[in-house]
Amino acid sequence: MERPVRVRFAPSPTGPLHIGGVRTALYNYLFARRHGGAMILRIEDTDSQRFVPGAEQYIMDSLRWCGIEIDEGVGVGGPHAPYRQSERRAIYLKYATELVEAGWAYYAFDTAEELDALRREAEARGEAFAYNYAVRGRLATSLALPAEEVRARIERGDQWVIRFRMPENEVVKMDDLIRGHVEVNTSTLDDKVLYKSADALPTYHLANIVDDHLMEISHVIRGEEWLPSLPLHYLLYRAFGWEASRPEFAHLPLLLKPTGGGKLSKRDGDKMGFPVFPLFWTSPTTGETAHGYREDGYLPQAFINMLALLGWNPGTEQELFTMQELVDSFSLDRVSKSGARFQPDKARWFNAQYLHRMNEQELAALYQPILRAHGIEVADEVAGKAAGIMKERAQLLTELWDLTSFFFVAPDTYEEKQARKYWKGQNPAILAELRGVLASIDDFSLENTERIVRAWIEERGYGMGQVMNTLRLALVGAGKGPGMYDVTAFIGREECLRRIDRLIATLQPGE
RNA sequence: GGCCCAUUCGUCUAUCGGUUAGGACGCAAGAUUUUCAUUCUUGAAAGAGCAGUUCGAUUCUGCUAUGGGCUACCA
Numbered sequence: 001m002e003r004p005v006r007v008r009f010a011p012s013p014t015g016p017l018h019i020g021g022v023r024t025a026l027y028n029y030l031f032a033r034r035h036g037g038a039m040i041l042r043i044e045d046t047d048s049q050r051f052v053p054g055a056e057q058y059i060m061d062s063l064r065w066c067g068i069e070i071d072e073g074v075g076v077g078g079p080h081a082p083y084r085q086s087e088r089r090a091i092y093l094k095y096a097t098e099l100v101e102a103g104w105a106y107y108a109f110d111t112a113e114e115l116d117a118l119r120r121e122a123e124a125r126g127e128a129f130a131y132n133y134a135v136r137g138r139l140a141t142s143l144a145l146p147a148e149e150v151r152a153r154i155e156r157g158d159q160w161v162i163r164f165r166m167p168e169n170e171v172v173k174m175d176d177l178i179r180g181h182v183e184v185n186t187s188t189l190d191d192k193v194l195y196k197s198a199d200a201l202p203t204y205h206l207a208n209i210v211d212d213h214l215m216e217i218s219h220v221i222r223g224e225e226w227l228p229s230l231p232l233h234y235l236l237y238r239a240f241g242w243e244a245s246r247p248e249f250a251h252l253p254l255l256l257k258p259t260g261g262g263k264l265s266k267r268d269g270d271k272m273g274f275p276v277f278p279l280f281w282t283s284p285t286t287g288e289t290a291h292g293y294r295e296d297g298y299l300p301q302a303f304i305n306m307l308a309l310l311g312w313n314p315g316t317e318q319e320l321f322t323m324q325e326l327v328d329s330f331s332l333d334r335v336s337k338s339g340a341r342f343q344p345d346k347a348r349w350f351n352a353q354y355l356h357r358m359n360e361q362e363l364a365a366l367y368q369p370i371l372r373a374h375g376i377e378v379a380d381e382v383a384g385k386a387a388g389i390m391k392e393r394a395q396l397l398t399e400l401w402d403l404t405s406f407f408f409v410a411p412d413t414y415e416e417k418q419a420r421k422y423w424k425g426q427n428p429a430i431l432a433e434l435r436g437v438l439a440s441i442d443d444f445s446l447e448n449t450e451r452i453v454r455a456w457i458e459e460r461g462y463g464m465g466q467v468m469n470t471l472r473l474a475l476v477g478a479g480k481g482p483g484m485y486d487v488t489a490f491i492g493r494e495e496c497l498r499r500i501d502r503l504i505a506t507l508q509p510g511e
Numbered sequence: 512g513g514c515c516c517a518u519u520c521g522u523c524u525a526u527c528g529g530u531u532a533g534g535a536c537g538c539a540a541g542a543u544u545u546u547c548a549u550u551c552u553u554g555a556a557a558g559a560g561c562a563g564u565u566c567g568a569u570u571c572u573g574c575u576a577u578g579g580g581c582u583a584c585c586a
Contacts, residue, residue, distance in 0.1 A: 012586050047585050112584070128512060128582075161584050179516070188514045189582095196584045204586050228515055228581040253517080254580070260522095263579075309535090313524060317534050336524075338517045339579060346523070346536050356549080393548045403548095418546080468545035480547035 003245075005037025006218045008073070009063075010208070012044040013055035016281040016290065017062050019342070020223065020255040020264055023307045027252060028221045029068045030308070030330035037218070041073030042211060043084045046201045053284050056084075062278040065300050067323050080215045085207050092202035095210050095240070096162045096195040100142070104239035105194060107142035107160045109153055114140075130190045133168040159198050163191040164205075164232065164239075172231040177219075177250035177332045184231045192232055205229060209236045212247055221250045221332070224339075225263075250332050253311050254339040264342050266290070274344035278303065293347075297396030299366075302351040311340045320353055352395040360384030363391060370401055376408045385490065389482050407490050410499050411477025414507055418469070418479035423503075424510040427470040430462060434471060435500045438493060446489035453485075474503040 009025040011017055017025075032039040041063070043056055060075050072078030082088055099105035108131075110118075115131075122129035136143055141163070142150045154160060170186045194206040202210070212220060230249060237246040255264045258272060269276035269291060279292035293303050305321050313336075314321075314329045321329070358366075364384030371383055390403040414423070437456050441449055457467055468484050475487050475496060488496050 010586095014586070044586065050585065108584090110584090115584085126512075130513090130582085159584085163584095182515075184515070193584050198584065201584095203584070208586095223580090224516070225580055225586090230515095251516085256579075258522085260578075310523070315525075317525085319535065336517095340524090341522060343522055343536070349536060390548090392550085463545090465545050472546060476546085478546085482547085484545065 003216075003218050005032060005035040006040060006216055007032045007037060007221055008040040008042050008212070008215065008217050010042040010044050010211075010222075011059055012047065012050070012204075013052055013059065014047065014050040015052050015055055015266065015283075016277045016279070017055075017059045018264065018266055018276045019278065019307060021059075022062065022066060022068075022278055023255065023310065024221065024223055024252060025063060025068050026066070026304060026307055027312070027330075027332075027335070030326050031219065031221060031332065032071070033327040034330050038071040039069065040078070040080075040215060040217070041070040041075065041083065042215070043074045043086075044204065044207065045084060045086045046204060046207050048086075048199050048201065058279065058281060065278060065294055066304050067300055085211065086201070088207075088211070089201055091214075092195060092206055092210060093200070096202065096206060099164070099194070099239055100162060102239065103165065105162050105164050106136070107150055107154070108136075108163050108191075108193075109140040109145075109158055109160050111159075131163065132166055132190045133187070136163070136165070136191060159196075161193045161197065162195040164194055164236070166191050166232070166235070172234050174230050174234055174249070176227070176230070177248055178253075178335050179227070179251060179337060182227075182230070186231065186235075189231060192229075205232055205236065209233055209240070213237075213240070213242050213245065216245075217247045219250065220247045221252065224251045224254050227251045250335070253336055255310065256339045256341045258342050258344060260341060263339070272344070274342075274347065297398030297400075298347070298351050299354045299397070302354040303347070305354075306347045306350040310342065311336050320350075348395045355391055355394055355397070358391065360388040363387035366397055367400055370397065371408070374401060374405070374408075378408070389486050389490070406476045406478075406481065406487070410495070410502065411475075413477060414473060414503070415478035418473050418477075419507060420510055421479075422466065422470045422473050423507055427466060428504060428509045430467055431470050431474060431500060432504060433460075434467065435497060438488070438496055438500075441493065444489065444493045446485045449488050450485040471500075474500045 007028045009028050011021055011025075029039050031037070041060070043059075045051055045056075056074065060070075063070065070076050072080070073083040077083075096105065100107065118135075119129040131139075138144055143165075145153075166189050167186045172184050172186060174182045174184070176182060192205055193203050195202045201207075211217075230251070233249075234246070237243050256262065257264050257268050258274075264276060266276060275291040275293045275296050275298075277290050277292045278294060280295040281290045281292060282288070294300070301322070304323065304326075305319075308321060308326050308330075309319065312330070312334055315334055318325075360381070361384055364380040364387065367383045367387040368380065371378065386404040386407045387400055389407075390400065393403055394400050434453070434456075437453060438449070441452055457464060469479065471484055472479065472481060472487075475484070475491070481487065491499075
């Protein structure tokens with residue numbers, strides 16, 4: 001293949017982009033970068049009914065967050081502008097009529113009601129209605145009506161559509177980069193609408209083929225739901241005489257619900273407790289909101305890594321990939337053929353891997369906004385240190401606050417279980433004694449405090465667990481957290497003493 | 512209903528005719544530990560079924576079953 005690689009991601013702005021769409025965009029992007037090609041973003045807004053304001057911006061924001069860069073298209077421009085199909089409407093009618101003139105398509109005047117009636121009739125007979133070679137000759141089409149009447153109807157302003165004249169009993173032979181050779185008999189297909197006069201807009205099929213051709217797309221990488229319309233698309237390329245430059249096709253396996261049973265849909269997320277969208281979304285019309293990976297505490301690198309491995313694998317046992325590594329190892333022939341069930345647990349695991357590998361500086365940048373949201377103003381080093389100490393216990397960025405809040409705020413309640421277990425017997429007395437030991441330490445560094453306290457515990461013959469967990473109760477208020485010397489060093493001597501005093505003063509020891 | 516696609520541990524997957532069928536998530540047990548985690552070790556866990564091709568099939572073919580997609584003047 002000599003021609004330059006040019007791929008496109010062509011979503012329609014009918015709502016927020018979900019993770020299946022993100023994965024399609026990702027594979028397109030990886031393929032483009034792998035082959036030194038161009039990644040194009042085209043907005044397919046040919047359905048005026050389903051257009052959702054804000055969806056296009058959401059798509060671009062999502063791609064940017066994911067690190068998927070657009071070389072050409074909506075938002076960045078390029079030699080084939082405009083890239084929004086609603087702004088290209090003038091183009092399509094010309095191609096549609098060209099098809100009619102060549103005999104590949106025809107006008108149809110059926111109303112929605114008439115078509116409904118036809119469908120119901122067929123259903124009553126236990127059949128499915130198909131608009132095809134069998135019926136187009138006796139319905140209100142330019143194939144059945146006299147030319148004058150067709151002209152008259154159009155001039156009169158009757159609504160019409162242009163339908164593709166699907167050949168009868170011809171086998172279309174297709175090749176898919178992922179699925180291999182596929183054949184379909186055209187008699188099982190129907191006459192799809194290509195253009196509708198009602199809104200002077202093409203349907204997906206026409207716009208898609210025309211634009212892919214005009215934009216010199218070399219590879220069409222899209223979801224498997226498009227495989228059934230591939231024969232039509234092949235035939236369209238033939239009808240236009242563009243077969244020589246027809247792109248290669250690759251149909252990606254679908255992302256399925258975690259429970260099986262169907263492709264992942266926008267509703268599943270809230271129902272099953274995981275985001276299906278990259279970013280938080282608020283519907284401009286209904287005000288409904290949906291969780292996003294970003295706001296739920298996922299790192300874009302982890303999110304992308306997880307999506308990349310859902311339906312593709314490098315053939316090695318490597319699981320953690322930077323975007324560059326994905327680019328270097330991606331290939332369409334390692335994309336699997338069957339649908340992949342989405343696994344929320346694995347998404348969290350990937351995120352944990354990335355979180356655990358971050359240094360304090362990186363953590364500080366991510367954690368500061370969360371701290372500020374809780375009213376905590378500290379230096380970056382402090383934020384990074386706190387997050388750094390606790391990062392191994394977190395899977396999501398958002399879990400960091402619960403994990404580190406005691407570094408910044410003294411406990412005002414004490415976890416019952418921990419209190420019952422340790423705030424009894426001689427432990428209060430030992431804690432009071434430990435208070436004296438701590439008060440006498442000048443160098444309160446982690447190492448020095450540990451050395452002195454350890455020596456004291458050994459000398460007095462106390463149980464390490466008893467002492468440390470009682471101290472933990474005072475400083476953290478719960479039976480969790482990092483090593484105690486991490487806490488003492490972080491909050492400092494005076495704060496340690498205050499917290500010990502508070503426990504002794506407020507909590508009645510048990511039996 | 513019709514057309515198309517798919518089918519290896521619960522899940523994501525490796526295997527491109529000969530393997531003790533490998534890895535990861537999750538799960539279980541143990542070790543580590545001042546708590547909670549982390550980490551480490553170990554374990555349970557799979558070729559949908561039936562024919563055929565072959566010296567030999569998870570791998571190739573067919574059928575069945577199951578899952579999924581499409582079947583709009585939506586994409």
